[in-house]
Amino acid sequence: MVTAQRHGEQIDRPPPPAAARPAIDQVWSWLEEVPDPEIPVVSVVDLGIVRAVDWEGDDLVVTVTPTYSGCPATAVISLDIAESIRRHGVEKVRIRSQLSPAWTTDWIGAAAREKLKAYGIAPPEGGARCVGDLKNPVVECPRCGSMATEQVSRFGSTPCKASWRCRDCLEPFDYFKSF
């Protein structure tokens, strides 16, 4: 007899029978649970990395786009996506990489921006189209809310971040750069 509880492990989503083909919306909801490997409070869907989910014959094809062309997390993200889908019972999954349209922080939604802030990372300010005009964006300190902040380096601990500091609470913080 199959029980819902085995070795204390909760089995909340039994894999679908082989013949069943999960709806596309269902797959998106799985991917919303796949965390970004470097900023685990946001998902790969939150960051706009997943561009499309489609059935092509019997294959489930997930189209992803890299954030930065050399970002070392890109390969891990593809593996995590494929693993998550297989765990939900879909065996034939392919990850397709797409360069155009190029990834932009404009695809990061309001809820994800709040999650970044709560995690201590200042979310991107303004639209990415302004990169060239936005040499000194006004960035709110994610720790104390002060606007008296300054850039320390245009780059940071990962390709998507810049290093900032707060002149009020004096703490350094990461800014998810507008791109």
Next chain:
Amino acid sequence: MTTATKTDAALFEFALRMGDNAVVLAQRVGAWCGHAPAIEEDIAFANVALDLIGQTRMWLGLAGEIEGKGRDADQLAFLRDARAYRNALLVEQPNVDFAHTLMRQFLFDAWHHPMLVALKSSADARVADIAEKAEKEARYHLERSEDLIIRLGDGTEESRQRMQAALDALYPFAGELCAADALDADLAARKIAPDLGALGERYLAYLKSTLADATLTAPVGAAVRKGGKQGLHSEHLGYILADMQFLQRAYPGATW
């Protein structure tokens, strides 16, 4: 059929030029990792190198695909000799000091960004896609380079002298980036790549105005140093490749 073959051969060479510029410069600036004068600049150059390595993978991946002989980006990067490299001489010039490193980066970024903007309209969709991705990164690099060139050029007496010395040494290499040869003309005629003559005029005008802001003076009448795009390199490239390719040469086929 002949036309298609000719286009492919030219496009293969072009993709090598773009990819080799990126990989050689990445290797150069990556050497600062752990050694830069300030940790923020250390992190900045490590990130620039990372972007350039990502771009290398795209360009050399495309080159391998066009060539159709089964060579991937890694094989093209790690198993070609200096004579088969197609980067401009500028990017293989030594780091010397931080001023030389920044000036080399500035002279490269100031060309790289408008070049990629132009390539976004390439008649070849694969080239246009790579350019669309890389252009945003190159723009970010250029913003940093421009800022630092002006701050250090128009800075202390020592920083100005060092930046001027770097400009004197490196300016003769800038011209090669916009010096069109028959291959460039062929690709421009096919709308795959831009007219380098027109790009070069804008490049020189931008350098002139930014260097003026930095209170630096470009040397007048210096002969353009070129040949890298055709595979004729300075002695420096051999040392870069000996370092970069050591593992694959010593242990063929080794993987992580």
